[in-house]
Amino acid sequence: MTQHAVESSDTARSEAVSDALSDPFTPPAGSALWRKNFLLGAATASYQIEGAVSEDGRLPSIWDTFSATPGKVLHGDTGAVACDHYHRWESDIELLTSLNFEAYRLSIAWPRVMDEAGRPNRKGVDFYKRLLGKLKDNGVQTFVTLYHWDLPQHLEDRGGWLNRDTAYRFADYADLMSRELGGHVDAWMTLNEPWCSAFLGYGNGHHAPGLANTRYATQAMHHLLLAHGLATAVLRENDPASKKGIVANVGKSSANSLSAEDKRAAHLFEVQHNAWILDPLLKGEYPRDLWSLWPEAEPLVLDGDMRTIHAPLDFLGINYYFRTNVQSDGAHGYTEVPLAGVERTQMGWEVYPEGLRDLLIGFHRNYPALPPIYITENGMASDDRVSDGRVDDAQRIAFLKRHLAAVDQAIAEGVDVRGYFVWSLLDNFEWAFGYERRFGVVHVDYRTQQRTVKRSAQLIAKFLQERASRA
Template sequence: MPQFQLPLGSKMRDPQFVFGVATSSYQIEGATKEGGRCDSIWDTFCRQPGKVDNGDNGDIACDHYHLWEQDIEMIHSLGVDAYRLSIAWPRILPEEDAVNVQGLAFYERIIDKCHALGMKVYVTLYHWDLPQYLEDRGGWLNRETAYKFAHYAEVVSRYFGNKIDVYTTLNEPFVSAFLGYRWGMHAPGVVGESEGLLASHHLLLAHGLAMPVLRENAPDSLHGIVYNATPFYPESEKDEGAAMYKDAANYHWFMDPVLKGSYPELVLEREYAHKPMVLEGDLEIISAPVDYIGINYYSRGVVRFDENGDIESVPQSESEHTDIGWEIYPQGLTDLLVRIKSRYPNLPPIYITENGAAGNDECIEGKVDDEQRQRYLQQHLLALDKAIESGVNVHGYFAWSLMDNFEWAFGYVQRFGIVHVDYQTQKRTLKQSAIAYRNMLLARSEENKNG
């Protein structure tokens, strides 16, 4: 039977180290017209021709809205310590000031079931599904949306309080701001340099405004934010400046305001014409202390200066890539975490909140042999162990994703799950990677039980 191996003496063998799986609301729930939910920007975006592969949408997705109970049982069967999910803002506030008790009750059932089975619950408040009525007023280009988010955080945290073990304000603000409002590849599809940077500031302001609200309503829970971070490497020594800038523009731009109270000068200088309006006091709000940060890691980037002095990506054609076209580079996870530790002296604990690979997975006679994903996950667990050995304070690891789901602009073409989903029948099948993950966690549990 397949099983991932953790090095002897690894801190990840400790029962305090959290292993989990992760999902997000729009990607799995479906039932977009049920339970009092209103449209999100992704419902609208999916209706626009050519925006999503095959014209796919999240109307049904994995039908988790109806199948949640069996899904939570399945998660528990994997032996994980925690489940990371997101709450759909459109289910909680389908109208601006009208709290939808059906939406709260749906998530309460999930949370209660997880706790009854002994699993902790990590909840993301915003995983990109902004209510469409807020987008109609400018979305994240409108400063008011940051205050609407704080109100939404108040509604959720007042209802659940400490029942949610760990709150995340935002998942990957880079993606929300830049893919959604700068490059137009994600909902709502806005294109503009100034727009992308302005949206990023308002997202971070939303995070900062929500933090004291969450602390007041859930004083015993942990509160933080999750970033996607891609470490960049220079093609040659003369390209080191290109890699430094890409690190700054990719993740320092979002981490520095929270952890240092300022935006990186490298980006402000280069993007001077597009820099966002930052009001007095904004950075103090944004830099409120956090209990942890989440890091989502998938791959690296290699860059160089072209003949005009612009920065361009350098494809690594000799390397192995996943089905989505991302290079497999486990060392990047070690390097990234060490870089982050070096940059932020007062760094709070880190969770790896997403790590995984897209595969061209087929279920053949009830078995899914996702050999590449098994290697990917094993190699990244070892890379994480190296970072921990180097002194990085990591408290947990979440595999992305629990199951195949709606992969945003890629629709259902890309499969990131460790569980296979047949979208015609909604049958779930554990892939070999899920079995290897489960066997590793069961072995760890036995080891800790026996001392």
């Protein structure tokens, strides 16, 4: 960004902070958030918090390999220790409960629960049984993601998501988990953000396994979605009482001008970020415009694949963070043009809650088969510091308030949104950005593992307590 853009962004951030300090974290009367059946929870992911990467039979994952490769992760950080949640899970669940969160979204580490032959690793399975059991004992609803990017390295060595066989190995994994953990899980999510797994992992190399080829990305995506469909059938057979879904990260675009070329560029951005995943899931086909963006990159699709991918969903998880302003690249694609004078987070992402509202309303209109929605991730990174035992994360408070208001507006327009999960419960390993970017509503001192509840979490807890008292 230019210096002017930085100064304007700082001004926008200051205004958001002022708003947060002057206005309590309380939805207005009549808001859907006051309904007891609107679920409010927090989310985490295994590799980002657990640590203990070599304990109790856990196998290496692609993120162990990637983060240990020089230059791949900021400051050379790895998930080897992270938040040490593997050893501190009981106190972390007590903390979650003390904050009055009604639901917890977590992920299972595939390398922790199965060996290379597909047999269960009993110590790993028992860890999740104990964790889920404690959550249920505390009355917390459990939303479990099977795949949050930590593919076993031995499967990557055989081609990873470029190998069709990985989809069948994923179904085996789903079979084992649903047989072992059935009854402990309220909602299963097969995949987290397949766009990131496919495009960042195989398309541009920013994430593990670090490959960079558009053909790789589209084929990896097809196998990821096939894995989802195969696993969904297994989950329905083994654990019929639970809900089954998938989590998609979605992006909002804006055109840099009113020209037809820039409007087309904004459309293609949303095709690539949204329709690439949602059309196969909800329509049983890939969007045709995707191949105008990526000619000659269509994946190999076998007979019956799209029918498997198009399996009915009980819910759709939506992760949303920011808007991207784009213009035509002069060919058949788009290029990003950062806007000046907008509020941004520590990640450099624009704060644009209207994008969440508009996307939800658009999905509701464009997909007749749209199932109920949970916002499974929404939050922001900031450079939070502990001062006198407090963390006053005013920008995050404003961010969460405004995005919850956007969800409320979408509900008023007829969108069936059932709940919202804050990303994240804890500061954690933020993938290629390591430990520098803090998304948690609880601060983690990575040297001492001291947890400090931020002001945002205190206000959420206060609201949830007030809501419960009104029930």
